Amino acid sequence: MSINTAPMTAHGAATYLVPGIDAEGAFPVPTDLLIGDAWVAGAGGARIDILNPATGGVLTSVADATVADGMAALDAAQAAAAAWAATPPRARAVILQRCFHAIVEHADWLAQLIALENGKALPDARGEVLYAAEFFRWYAEEAVRINGDIAIAPAGGNRIMVQYQPIGISLLITPWNFPAAMATRKIAPALAAGCTCILKPAEETPLTALAIGEILRQAGVPAGVVNIVNTSDPAALCSAILRDRRTRKLSFTGSTEVGRILLREASHNVINSSMELGGNAPFLVLDDADLDAAIDGAMIAKMRNAGEACTAANRFYVQQGIYPAFVEKLVEKMGALALGAGTDAATQCGAMINRAAIDKIETLVNDAVAKGARVRLGGKTPDGEGFFYPPSVLADVPLDADLLREEIFGPVAAVMAFTDIEDAVRMANDTEFGLAAYVYTENMKLGLQLAERLEYGMVALNRGLVSDPAAPFGGVKQSGLGREGAHHGLLEFTEAKYIAVNW
Ligand code: NAD
Numbered sequence: 001m002s003i004n005t006a007p008m009t010a011h012g013a014a015t016y017l018v019p020g021i022d023a024e025g026a027f028p029v030p031t032d033l034l035i036g037d038a039w040v041a042g043a044g045g046a047r048i049d050i051l052n053p054a055t056g057g058v059l060t061s062v063a064d065a066t067v068a069d070g071m072a073a074l075d076a077a078q079a080a081a082a083a084w085a086a087t088p089p090r091a092r093a094v095i096l097q098r099c100f101h102a103i104v105e106h107a108d109w110l111a112q113l114i115a116l117e118n119g120k121a122l123p124d125a126r127g128e129v130l131y132a133a134e135f136f137r138w139y140a141e142e143a144v145r146i147n148g149d150i151a152i153a154p155a156g157g158n159r160i161m162v163q164y165q166p167i168g169i170s171l172l173i174t175p176w177n178f179p180a181a182m183a184t185r186k187i188a189p190a191l192a193a194g195c196t197c198i199l200k201p202a203e204e205t206p207l208t209a210l211a212i213g214e215i216l217r218q219a220g221v222p223a224g225v226v227n228i229v230n231t232s233d234p235a236a237l238c239s240a241i242l243r244d245r246r247t248r249k250l251s252f253t254g255s256t257e258v259g260r261i262l263l264r265e266a267s268h269n270v271i272n273s274s275m276e277l278g279g280n281a282p283f284l285v286l287d288d289a290d291l292d293a294a295i296d297g298a299m300i301a302k303m304r305n306a307g308e309a310c311t312a313a314n315r316f317y318v319q320q321g322i323y324p325a326f327v328e329k330l331v332e333k334m335g336a337l338a339l340g341a342g343t344d345a346a347t348q349c350g351a352m353i354n355r356a357a358i359d360k361i362e363t364l365v366n367d368a369v370a371k372g373a374r375v376r377l378g379g380k381t382p383d384g385e386g387f388f389y390p391p392s393v394l395a396d397v398p399l400d401a402d403l404l405r406e407e408i409f410g411p412v413a414a415v416m417a418f419t420d421i422e423d424a425v426r427m428a429n430d431t432e433f434g435l436a437a438y439v440y441t442e443n444m445k446l447g448l449q450l451a452e453r454l455e456y457g458m459v460a461l462n463r464g465l466v467s468d469p470a471a472p473f474g475g476v477k478q479s480g481l482g483r484e485g486a487h488h489g490l491l492e493f494t495e496a497k498y499i500a501v502n503w
Helices: 067-086 091-105 106-118 124-142 181-191 206-218 234-242 257-266 291-307 321-336 357-370 421-429 444-453 485-490
Strands: 033-035 039-040 048-051 057-064 151-152 158-166 169-173 197-200 226-227 249-254 273-278 281-285 313-319 374-377 390-394 412-418 437-438 457-463 494-501
Touching: 033 067, 033 206, 039 106, 048 206, 057 206, 067 169, 067 197, 067 226, 067 234, 067 249, 091 124, 091 181, 091 206, 106 124, 124 291, 124 390, 124 485, 169 181, 169 234, 181 197, 181 206, 181 249, 181 485, 206 494, 234 249, 234 257, 249 257, 257 273, 273 421, 273 494, 281 291, 291 313, 291 321, 291 412, 291 421, 291 437, 313 421, 321 374, 321 412, 357 390, 357 412, 357 494, 374 457, 412 421, 421 444, 437 444, 444 457
Parallel strands: 169 197, 169 249, 197 226, 249 273, 281 313, 281 437, 313 412, 390 412, 437 457
Antiparallel strands: 033 039, 033 226, 048 057, 151 158, 158 494, 374 390
């Protein structure tokens, strides 16, 4: 097993130096493709511009992978597969631990990089980097606990032995909203299970993935175990990889729409697929809730990442008795947030990812207002450069408003009153999505009963945050298939091998 220590950026690959940082140990971020043991410019020689959402200006460009580059990455993953699968779990765990420490060590400038290419505020970006690193720590601990089973067959005679083997070469496709964490939530369990992989980051935010690629390389991940390809044509590149019989796993995080396309692509070779898709989270506040706690939770559930999160509270259903006070306080808290460039220290709500995101939010807000919602805060795109939308609160949102059915993916809280808890449960479940839901009540018996009845993969009870590397993250209905995090996330990268034995 070879361990690299020197930054490969000295080898002539194109790089980007994160501006505005004095963090020790920062290195120029490679902007090419990581294929096997080399950063390469790609067969086509084309580049993709990376924008700063706070200004609309170009930060730098990255190599644009062709299908041939995708196949070269697959060759590299194949070449490394047998040795990595045969690497003892403890040795894999040691490398994953080193990855954890290396990401934490580089947290300051990685956060700056995320704030630059994604637009999110620095505290969100820093939180993401540490969350991203934790997947390596967690899966370093899990790598040595891939235990099988043994049983006596019910009829007697033979033994039933079950062993979990690495599933094989994995294609990992990630979105732009958590450019570090969505990548490490897949890479760490894949590596822990003994799989090699190809990461295809989102076109908007590849720099973070590339920086992490170099950090992993320096931390000792052997050549070919992690390959990274950015492309302006993800459909062609991913389809080619999925139609190659060497690929055995697809792990996707992104929209439900693209998830459906990828499931069709994966069906050709019947590739095992994990899907982390869109959400439409309801946030229920009952009359007996602790108002301050509910507001704190609402601020996290709505405003983490400025609302650009799959778990973001999309619909607030608040019981009549507490409704006026809840709306008042939410308006006050959201109105106090400073909007600005993610890299400014004072910013609490950063830019949206691009113009299309602003257009979508405007359309949803205008639709709700036309149907009778009352704008209590914000609700209007500011003039000036960059892709900004202000923290906004819409009260009395009517049931036919489009934003109750679609992800807003921005800093807009849609709030509605209800009287009967049964109505709230029905409205909360009335969606094809089922990722995260939130409930605030001081009545734990009722809260747990509601948690069981909400058709969601994750329910937060008196909390505004569900994400934790040690917990199984994922959705039901059209929010996904499979789980990431916890031991469940590791098993997604394994196959159960059953051996029938007589002895
Ligand atoms: P997206 O679906 O547009 O893109 C996600 C990724 O898929 C990107 O890397 C993109 O390049 C790639 N892609 C697009 N078309 C493709 C194709 N035809 N073939 C192969 N790859 C293709 O999503 P997005 O806009 O980047 O992210 C936002 C979405 O992600 C939201 O719906 C959000 O809810 C969801 N999300 C879900 C989770 C979760 O854990 N459930 C986490 C974060 C984001």
